[in-house]
Amino acid sequence: MGKYAQLVIGPAGCGKSTYCNHLYEHCQAIQRTVHVVNLDPAAEAFAYPVSLDIRDLVALEDVTEELGLGPNGGLLYCMEYLEDNLHDWLGAELESYGEDDYLVFDCPGQIELYNHLSVFRSFVDFLKQDGWSVCVVYCLDSHFVTDVAKYMAGALQALAAMVKLELPHVNILTKVDLLEDKRHLEDFLIPDPALLLPQLAASTGPRFAQLNKAMGSLLDEFSLVSFLPLDITDEDSIADILGQIDMAIQYGEDAEPRIREDEIREADEEGDGGDGGDDI
Known part of the structure; x- marks a missing residue:
């Protein structure tokens, strides 16, 4: 492997x-x-x-x-x-x-x-x-x-x-x-600036507006995180x-693909369940 x-x-x-x-x-x-x-x-x-x-x-x-x-x-x-x-x-x-x-x-x-x-x-x-x-x-x-x-x-x-x-x-x-x-956890699994930037603006003040927007754009444009x-x-x-x-x-x-033991067993059982004509 x-x-x-x-x-x-x-x-x-x-x-x-x-x-x-x-x-x-x-x-x-x-x-x-x-x-x-x-x-x-x-x-x-x-x-x-x-x-x-x-x-x-x-x-x-x-x-x-x-x-x-x-x-x-x-x-x-x-x-x-x-x-x-x-x-x-x-x-x-x-x-x-x-x-x-x-x-x-x-x-x-x-x-x-x-x-x-x-x-x-x-x-x-x-x-x-x-x-x-x-x-x-x-x-x-x-x-x-x-x-x-x-x-x-x-x-x-x-x-x-x-x-x-x-x-x-x-x-x-x-x-x-x-x-x-955990109600809003889904909002943070894939960062969405449209949801996060208003909260960020409320917590940091207006003088950081351009910086906040730049950080949001960085995460949004690359879409890597x-x-x-x-x-x-x-x-x-x-x-x-x-x-x-x-x-x-x-x-x-x-x-290599592996067949589970139960699948092998089922295949064997199906093979044994024929009409038995060859056993005469």
Whole structure:
């Protein structure tokens, strides 16, 4: 088939690790093998089994202690160190994975890593050169839909990551199960400036009218940003998202078609149900 990967990115606290864990549990239930990789050097605990861990290469705690850097500076140092060791460390680790393997990379929450720094562009270029089909999964907290200004900022961040990484891209509104009011959620799955700009104008004041219009036009003209809702209490929710990702990276399209056991059994029964003339 091929080698496939998801790059799970988004702001800090948006539910990336929860998504990775829910995806892993769903794949276990449908008997599909995935390997979750931790790319956050500051991570401490995981709900899912970690197949590969950046902390084996560099950990934020060690960097802050040895170099005297703060959390953000230390994280940037860790990711630049990863960028410098893509071939030596990551390349060696990925040698144990081959055809039909599926990796899910749980990434840090600093959005500058995806929007204007080179580290993740280098990372995805390395994966593509190594033969991996990669899809970016951008997570945005659904709480953003309660504040249209925050939502617009989140949508533009997702667009910036799409432009920077140049990969198939699936955007997710996470924590939908925690929303108290879901009546207007549909309005935010596909941004419609005609609906959003009046709300934005009411919350920002008249002096920002031209800026608001420009941002709305940017989302509308490119029509690249849309979202899928993730409700971890609804198994169909994660199944729909995984289906969209599979289509984006063409997962399994070159696999041989498989006939289910019950279909084989039915075919055998039909074959045995003839008039028996040949058995005389």
